[in-house]
């Protein structure tokens with residue numbers, strides 16, 4: 069019996085040991101895959117799933133993927149990231165407005181650039197921080213309403229040049245495309261806040 073046992077024991081020992089060693093390697097690899105792959109996958113899916121439910125789906129995906137923080141954010145975090153992208157884009161537009169202002173020669177352009185400066189200044193310094201605070205405190209509906217106003221800054225700025233408010237139409241401003249992107253980003257932010 070003892071002989072048999074040790075024989076079997078001997079026979080099984082070394083293959084078992086080998087299996088244990090490679091088994092441990094496989095186990096470690098599995099644990100690594102399980103802890104990282106599904107996380108990244110579910111995060112990629114969260115961006116995709118979230119953007120699936122908003123207007124301007126493609127812009128939503130590309131904007132969120134352009135920001136590394138999206139990979140570890142929940143829906144509320146994605147909404148906050150989108151608000152920050154709106155802020156970054158608005159800051160860029162305001163800088164362009166401020167560069168153009170001293171060079172504006174005609175009255176309509178001057179007044180509209182002034183209006184743009186005021187509207188974007190209000191959005192960047194007042195409305196976006198307010199929307200962010202409401203989002204963080206869970207006042208979702210209010211955050212959405214404020215974010216709609218954030219987006220309207222760009223519409224008011226852009227349309228000023230062509231709506232004759234201050235005189236003959238000047239056609240769209242040179243930063244009109246940026247105004248549109250800003251408005252779309254704000255709309256996406258508003259929609260994601262609604263999902264948060």
Ligand SMILES: *[C@@H]1O[C@H](CO)[C@@H](O)[C@H](O)[C@H]1NC(C)=O
Pocket residue numbers: 127130131134153154156157160253
């Ligand atoms: C505007 O938003 C986009 C995302 O659509 C972002 O990639 C870009 O960096 C932002 N622009 C600026 C000037 O920050």
Ligand SMILES: *[C@@H]1O[C@H](CO)[C@@H](O)[C@H](O)[C@H]1NC(C)=O
Pocket residue numbers: 167168170171
């Ligand atoms: C404004 O005018 C100055 C010259 O007076 C020029 O150097 C500058 O490039 C102009 N800026 C813009 C945005 O047109």
